[in-house]
Amino acid sequence: MITRRAWVCHSLLIVLLCFAAAGCNVIRITLNSPISPDDVAFIESGKTTLSDVIIKLGAPDSITDSYLGVVATYRFLDMKYSRVNFGWLVKPWSPVDPDLIVSRTGFGVDAFELFCDQNWVVTHQSFLRQLSGPRFNPYPF
Numbered sequence: 729m730i731t732r733r734a735w736v737c738h739s740l741l742i743v744l745l746c747f748a749a750a751g752c753n754v755i756r757i758t759l760n761s762p763i764s765p766d767d768v769a770f771i772e773s774g775k776t777t778l779s780d781v782i783i784k785l786g787a788p789d790s791i792t793d794s795y796l797g798v799v800a801t802y803r804f805l806d807m808k809y810s811r812v813n814f815g816w817l818v819k820p821w822s823p824v825d826p827d828l829i830v831s832r833t834g835f836g837v838d839a840f841e842l843f844c845d846q847n848w849v850v851t852h853q854s855f856l857r858q859l860s861g862p863r864f865n866p867y868p869f
Contacts, residue, residue: 759805760789763840763855771842771853778848788842797845803837 763785771781778800782788788800843852 757805757807759837760803761786762804762806762838763802765855768840768853771850773851773853774849776850778842778844778850781842781850794843797843797851798848800842800844802840804839805837 767785768781770776770784778798781800785802789803790801792799792801839856841854841856842850845851
């Protein structure tokens with residue numbers, strides 16, 4: 729049998745957890761269609777043309793001229809952004825709204841690059857991944 733004191737403690741713990749969860753949010757951010765190694769497995773260096781790639785992946789985001797050919801770049805991003813505002817917990821009792829946020833920031837866009845020779849045949853391909861910084865940045869510190 730649960731005593732009244734244990735019931736009150738459990739209820740208070742549940743209420744505090746609900747308050748803490750109210751200060752959290754998670755957002756998924758997607759930019760363009762993410763490209764995986766399976767999506768580009770059909771590309772053979774020296775055989776596949778840029779027009780074959782465009783038929784499968786669509787138009788690249790940019791095409792840059794170089795002295796040996798062109799570089800086609802596909803940019804994409806697929807990430808989750810989460811944030812916890814610990815200052816939200818003291819908001820009912822404080823005259824100020826302290827914004828103590830823990831979040832993962834540092835947007836960077838992934839890219840897939842193709843180097844094509846002067847005949848528009850793919851000679852090199854590579855993925856460029858964003859550099860991941862620190863996992864969490866406490867603000868306002």
